[in-house]
Amino acid sequence: MNNIIQFPFYFLEEGDMENTKKKSSKKKLFERYNRFGYYFLIPFFVGFIVFQLYPIIYSIAISFTSMNGFQTFSEATNVGLGNFSTLLKNTPLFITSIQNTLLLWGMNFVPQILMALILAAWWTNRKLNLKGNSFWKTVFYLPNMIMAASIAALFLGIFGYPNGPANLLLTNLHIISHPFNFFQSIWGTRSIIIFLQFWMWYGSTAIVLVAGISSIDDALFEAARIDGASDGQIFRKITLPLLRPIVMYTFVTSFVGGLQVFDIPYLLSSGSGGPQNSTYTLAMFIYNQAFQYRNYGIAAAASVILLIIAAIVSIALFRFFRERTSNKDLVGGKD
Secondary structure (H helix, E strand, O other), X not given: OHHHHHHHHXXXXXXXXXXXXXXXXXXXXXXXXXXXXXXXXXXXXXXXHHHHHHHHHHHHHHOOEOOOOOOOOOOOOEOOOHHHHHHHHHOHHHHHHHHHHHHHHHHHHHHHHHHHHHHHHHHHOOOOOOOOHHHHXXXXXXXXXXXXXXXXXXXXXXXXXXXXXXXXXXXXXXXXXXXXXXXXXHHHHHHHHHHHHHHHHHHHHHHHHHXXXXXXXHHHHHHHHHOOOOHHHHHHHHHHHHHHHHHHHHHHHHHHHHHOOOHHHHHHOOOOOOXXXXXXXXXXXXXXXXXXXXXXXXXXXXXXXXXXXXXXXXXXXXXXXXXXXXXXXXXHHHO
């Protein structure tokens, strides 16, 4: 009798053990397959080490030497902070290049973010229900996909002197009495560069902002409309505050990219940064020092300064945003 009663329990226990073994084997198989995911990360880490981390470390090392085109790193003399002192105290062109870079970036970023916010608000507004949103997003994003060399060549032709289409149009409309040499004018050249940077990037920025707005809970907008809030009030009181992290991300990435602006100013000024060094950017300074004058130590020091500026501004902005967010959370918690 006892044997009959105990048999099923023994059978069940043995079955449970088999199930446990099966689950354990499946878990091991799953973990083994998971390892393959790490293998796919190897190319990323190899690329990061070879093309980013190593050049940064090597540039920092070179920045403390007198290395030039006729010396190897081992032959170069250690000058300490001499290159940094030379740049900051005895190289006015370096200071000018920083000023030009910040000016060109600031004057294209402000209209860029404003236009991107307007487009993002239109594309995500359910009341307007605009048709063909996907088509227009593609159209506005297209300039970002065109090579800078092609754009520069196009605008060199459009604003060419004296027979470029822009000069012919302005002359025929009697806006100007004689052809204007845009690329010999400081603000003429700067305006073209600012417009091109704006035109190439505002569509991309708008799409990023659209993604940010789409992630906001629709219930917040619906509750605000029920309470009688207008579209403008909803945008100012709900959309913009909740969109602040995306705007901050856009600001930082745009700033870092703006510090490295090179192609458009270089191509439009034929590498001279003219007229009167008004479009001579920090990236152009580094390029010319390294590949034209072979002053690798000076070029590396300028690159390190660029890296420090980008790092300081990025960290300061993120900390400022985090502190403001935490303070608001504390105030909200007290309320």
